[in-house]
Amino acid sequence: MTGSTETLLDVVDLDVVYPGKGRRQPPHRVLRQVSLELGTGRTLGLVGESGSGKTTLGRAVLGLAPVSGGDIVFQGRSIARLDRRQRRVLSRELQVVFQDPFTSLNPSMQIGAILAEPLRAQGWTTEAARARVRELLDLVALPSDAIQRRPREFSGGQRQRVAIARALALAPALIVCDEPVSALDLSTQARVLDLFLSIQRETNVSYLFVSHDLDVVRHVSHDVAVMYGGEIVERGSGRQVTERPQHPYTQRLLLSSPVLDPDAQAERRRARQELSPDARQERDEKEIPA
Missing domain, CATH: 3.40.50.300 (P-loop containing nucleotide triphosphate hydrolases)
Structure with missing residues (x-):
């Protein structure tokens, strides 16, 4: 990169x-x-x-x-x-790609119309928008016939590709x-x-x-x-x-990532527990002389 x-x-x-909920709740x-x-x-x-x-x-x-x-x-x-x-x-x-592509795509619209929508809003002609949509589908590796299809006809990964294409439409x-x-x-x-x-x-x-x-x-x-x-x-x-990672919180995040080896995963779990704030506090208390 x-x-x-x-x-x-x-x-x-x-x-x-954010303001507090109700009069007595602090911000x-x-x-x-x-x-x-x-x-x-x-x-x-x-x-x-x-x-x-x-x-x-x-x-x-x-x-x-x-x-x-x-x-x-x-x-x-x-x-x-x-x-x-x-x-x-x-x-x-400045554009955004959200977590759930299905809820961010209008289920009643065809993919071609979804991708052309931000272009038309910026004043693109129909012909220019159609050409740009074809470029976008190629960029995210979706077939050209996706233009006539609706979001429900695609898998989750394909829908996210559509969402990415829409975010890229105006070349942000x-x-x-x-x-x-x-x-x-x-x-x-x-x-x-x-x-x-x-x-x-x-x-x-x-x-x-x-x-x-x-x-x-x-x-x-x-x-x-x-x-x-x-x-x-x-x-x-x-x-x-x-x-x-240097910070204990980052170390815990790294140890929380799953691995395929069961023994390695168990070792990660034990190490993560050792890095938890409660575990560190308990260990420190034990080291304090009576």
Whole structure:
């Protein structure tokens, strides 16, 4: 994977705070002064367990979560507080691929119409949109007759390819990938991840790749940031973070990834338990002299 190191996305001291439910509930701070950078043509893997804040960060970049403090700079321009019209214009350069392709695709529309929709919204002619749709199907390795078919006629992996093609329709600079392979089986995951890599080589698009799985982000990411409790606790190159993690939380994430060997899996489970906060606290208490 190659690409320019020019900064495309710069997140600076970002805070996201949701109001409390009801009068007596205090506000809930989801992100705490999060900062990160993503270069042109590169992939930043954003990894953490449920509730870590990784999805909220992706949603904030997309304008779907309220920014309470800090800034998000995209292509040299602040996008943290754009209105709806400005966001619509920005969609030419910033797109998203969601976790479940079936719910993100209109089941009543043919694939050709789904892929042409963002093009027509930007003023493309019917002929130009039709030609672009054919290019997109070829780019994601779907047959040309997919144009007349509907989402229910495809497998989960094929539907995700359609979702990727739609995100690519306007040739964006950045795609936020929100758990894009977690709903797929392992063999399909591998093929879709390889597709992301192939597309990046061809188009130089950048990915903010959100996942709970270190093995997945290892496969696609130049750099990795690990989130826990709304903060980034470790960051570095993809190889360093996924092979030699320094933070105990990242080490636990790595050990939670399944392996095929039952004995190795059992050893990982024991090691992960040793790294748990409760286990460390109990061990420390035993070492304190009476």
